[in-house]
Amino acid sequence: xxxxxxxxxxxxxxxxxxxxxxxxxxxxxxxxxxxxxxxxxxxxxxxxxxxxxxxxxxxxxxxxxxxxxxxxxxxxxxxxxxxxxxxxxxxxxxxxxxxxxxxxxxxxxxxxxxxxxxxxxxxxxxxxxxxxxxxxxxxxxx
Numbered sequence: 001x002x003x004x005x006x007x008x009x010x011x012x013x014x015x016x017x018x019x020x021x022x023x024x025x026x027x028x029x030x031x032x033x034x035x036x037x038x039x040x041x042x043x044x045x046x047x048x049x050x051x052x053x054x055x056x057x058x059x060x061x062x063x064x065x066x067x068x069x070x071x072x073x074x075x076x077x078x079x080x081x082x083x084x085x086x087x088x089x090x091x092x093x094x095x096x097x098x099x100x101x102x103x104x105x106x107x108x109x110x111x112x113x114x115x116x117x118x119x120x121x122x123x124x125x126x127x128x129x130x131x132x133x134x135x136x137x138x139x140x141x142x
Contacts, residue, residue: 004107006069013103050074068140077131087131111138
């Protein structure tokens with residue numbers, strides 16, 4: 001069985017969780033709108049996978065078996081509604097769906113998943129509000 005990349009396994013598990021969250025779907029439309037790549041002509045609001053960072057998190061034991069990864073992952077909320085409320089509500093649902101939750105990863109075990117911060121800002125176009133929701137996770141291979 002090939003070893004799966006822990007960052008991609010984490011991303012897939014996050015997309016799967018958010019795509020089935022009924023509270024999020026209620027805010028973003030009748031279909032899940034969580035993307036790694038946004039299809040053309042997608043209407044807001046929607047969520048994208050943003051910056052990801054993976055660091056070695058080995059515990060110092062046997063280097064062949066005692067490995068792990070620390071991840072920093074940012075989700076972006078995109079809204080064209082007037083004001084920040086829509087983006088802030090979606091960000092709050094994302095936090096509730098993921099913070100300290102257990103996710104199933106292919107080839108890896110999620111040790112923890114913690115919310116670090118949420119930010120909302122108006123983009124330079126003056127019409128788009130972007131929310132950033134950052135998480136820190138630790139994974140280890142199965």
